[in-house]
Amino acid sequence: MAISIAPGAVVAWEAESPSDRRLGVVLGELSETAKYVVASASWGIGGDQTVNIQAEDFVRRPVDEDDDLQISHLDTSTLPADSLTVVGQISGPALSRALRARITDTSRWFYETYHHPRRTEANTSAVPYSGRVFDHRELEFAVEASLDFWLTLGRFGERLQRDLARYLGVRRTVLVNSGSSANLLAVSALTSSLLGDRALRPGDEVITTACGFPTTVNPILQNDCVAVLVDTDPGSGNVDVTQLEAALTERTKAVILAHALGNPFNIDAVLDFCRRHELWLVEDTCDALGSTYRSPAGPALVGRFGDLSTLSFYPAHHITMGEGGAVNVVSDPMLVRAVESLRDWGRDCWCDSGQDNICGKRFSWQLGDLPQGYDHKFVYSHVGYNLKPTDWQAAIGCAQFEKLPEFNRLRRRNWELLREAFGRYEDLFELPYPEDGSDPSWFGFKVLPRPDAPFGRSEIVGFFESHRVQTRMIFGGNLIRQPAYWDRVRADGTPAVRTVGQMTGADRIMNSGFFIGVYPGLTEAHIERVGNVLDQFVDGLSAGAVAMPGVVDLRRAARDLSPRRQAVRDLREQTGPSRL
Numbered sequence: 138m139a140i141s142i143a144p145g146a147v148v149a150w151e152a153e154s155p156s157d158r159r160l161g162v163v164l165g166e167l168s169e170t171a172k173y174v175v176a177s178a179s180w181g182i183g184g185d186q187t188v189n190i191q192a193e194d195f196v197r198r199p200v201d202e203d204d205d206l207q208i209s210h211l212d213t214s215t216l217p218a219d220s221l222t223v224v225g226q227i228s229g230p231a232l233s234r235a236l237r238a239r240i241t242d243t244s245r246w247f248y249e250t251y252h253h254p255r256r257t258e259a260n261t262s263a264v265p266y267s268g269r270v271f272d273h274r275e276l277e278f279a280v281e282a283s284l285d286f287w288l289t290l291g292r293f294g295e296r297l298q299r300d301l302a303r304y305l306g307v308r309r310t311v312l313v314n315s316g317s318s319a320n321l322l323a324v325s326a327l328t329s330s331l332l333g334d335r336a337l338r339p340g341d342e343v344i345t346t347a348c349g350f351p352t353t354v355n356p357i358l359q360n361d362c363v364a365v366l367v368d369t370d371p372g373s374g375n376v377d378v379t380q381l382e383a384a385l386t387e388r389t390k391a392v393i394l395a396h397a398l399g400n401p402f403n404i405d406a407v408l409d410f411c412r413r414h415e416l417w418l419v420e421d422t423c424d425a426l427g428s429t430y431r432s433p434a435g436p437a438l439v440g441r442f443g444d445l446s447t448l449s450f451y452p453a454h455h456i457t458m459g460e461g462g463a464v465n466v467v468s469d470p471m472l473v474r475a476v477e478s479l480r481d482w483g484r485d486c487w488c489d490s491g492q493d494n495i496c497g498k499r500f501s502w503q504l505g506d507l508p509q510g511y512d513h514k515f516v517y518s519h520v521g522y523n524l525k526p527t528d529w530q531a532a533i534g535c536a537q538f539e540k541l542p543e544f545n546r547l548r549r550r551n552w553e554l555l556r557e558a559f560g561r562y563e564d565l566f567e568l569p570y571p572e573d574g575s576d577p578s579w580f581g582f583k584v585l586p587r588p589d590a591p592f593g594r595s596e597i598v599g600f601f602e603s604h605r606v607q608t609r610m611i612f613g614g615n616l617i618r619q620p621a622y623w624d625r626v627r628a629d630g631t632p633a634v635r636t637v638g639q640m641t642g643a644d645r646i647m648n649s650g651f652f653i654g655v656y657p658g659l660t661e662a663h664i665e666r667v668g669n670v671l672d673q674f675v676d677g678l679s680a681g682a683v684a685m686p687g688v689v690d691l692r693r694a695a696r697d698l699s700p701r702r703q704a705v706r707d708l709r710e711q712t713g714p715s716r717l
């Protein structure tokens with residue numbers, strides 16, 4: 138009869154001779170072979186490559202042994218059952234630690250073999266606008282989450298929510314499945330009856346800016362409110378704050394604005410406007426995790442200035458979890474309740490998935506007309522959604538979060554290098570600049586040819602793309618030009634979108650602007666290549682190769698220091714490049 142040995146058995150066997158007696162732990166059986174995979178083990182003090190088994194980890198401890206057992210999880214032999222003598226047994230959790238360690242190490246090898254950048258991104262012949270930047274940690278964490286098989290948001294989700302809240306200095310961070318969901322959740326939370334008179338009602342107005350990403354604006358329409366679009370300043374890419382007052386009516390209840398391409402909007406002006414008129418402020422921080430703005434206590438991370446802020450963890454963003462996002466509640470406990478409830482089906486209960494009865498009154502609440510003691514887990518106080526991500530996504534986010542400081546450093550460096558490259562042609566391009574008082578962690582480098590430049594966006598974008606420098610439009614441009622918003626009406630048939638001003642800034646960006654990448658996967662050599670492609674483009678202009686009539690030698694002209702450019706250079710020397 139075949140001998141059966143349980144996984145986790147501590148076994149002894151003779152190797153070459155009776156005097157060569159070995160010790161090991163059975164990791165598992167090779168299917169249908171009656172052979173076992175046995176990891177070497179020894180008594181004593183362990184090292185990096187071993188899993189430590191202590192007294193409490195034994196179900197049955199071998200007699201006469203008081204030391205810890207060290208399992209060398211990578212050093213295994215395949216042995217027939219009849220060669221093994223069972224001398225003890227470790228617990229299931231202890232065995233799972235050894236198995237996890239082995240799988241984690243194997244995942245690292247897989248990363249090294251298959252994903253390592255030297256094999257996939259070694260050359261600079263292409264300059265993508267974004268890409269995944271990860272190492273073995275992301276893979277290991279994702280595998281860990283698979284082994285947990287918790288499925289829905291679990292320990293990694295809790296950890297990432299806590300880490301992000303601590304990093305940003307906000308009361309609560311709530312993970313969701315995308316940045317768009319985060320914006321939907323943030324604006325929807327403002328409709329909660331928990332907010333009393335300040336809650337958004339159908340027909341109320343929410344101010345935003347015309348140029349940007351559609352899902353910053355869509356939640357206003359999805360909540361049957363009116364989106365009031367003010368113009369965008371083409372230089373900063375952000376809201377033109379001089380038009381905020383003109384946008385105000387007695388129905389205005391909130392402002393939602395993105396920090397465009399990582400560049401903080403004029404927070405001082407917007408906050409002042411919101412405070413004077415008692416308006417909610419939602420910062421769409423999807424493109425700006427790590428950007429800072431001045432505050433009385435010194436530079437502070439954006440995402441903590443408004444009432445709510447949102448994050449996106451799509452791969453192009455500062456950190457990724459594949460698909461994902463988050464809502465940050467800066468301080469208001471009512472908003473915490475509204476956000477959590479709306480994310481989780483609209484339920485009133487605040488227990489996380491897998492938790493029960495945190496309030497201790499699960500079966501004793503009396504709420505409205507509901508039967509006394511109706512299970513609080515099934516009481517719904519909002520018309521909610523289920524916007525949660527999974528724990529796999531959160532696990533990848535945890536590994537990415539560890540890299541955020543370095544990612545931010547590289548984004549800033551790449552932007553500065555690009556600015557130097559484009560700065561050679563200031564007569565052709567209106568250069569981007571950080572908002573006064575800010576230090577952006579950039580999402581991208583905005584390129585805006587001057588109105589009198591002897592070429593259009595199509596020429597330069599075509600040239601860049603043909604030289605494998607990837608470009609992107611500045612999202613939807615002026616959103617009122619997009620078909621989705623033409624003649625958009627509310628439920629009662631009244632207009633859902635109102636514009637303020639001439640929209641010349643937003644149109645300018647839509648007609649001429651684009652951006653290129655600064656993501657941390659780009660090396661200095663990549664950026665140098667962008668500079669070379671730019672030089673070639675300008676050379677081509679002067680040689681007439683880009684088919685621009687009337688251009689003589691633009692490159693020389695661009696390099697010819699006009700008094701204005703000299704003044705800019707002097708100022709840059711005084712203040713440093715990032716202030717210009």
Ligand SMILES: Cc1ncc(COP(=O)(O)O)c(C=O)c1O
Nearest residue numbers: 315316317350395423449450451
């Ligand atoms: C400013 C802004 N808000 C929201 C989003 C939406 O994020 P997601 O793609 O995760 O839905 C994006 C996406 O790029 C964005 O740039």
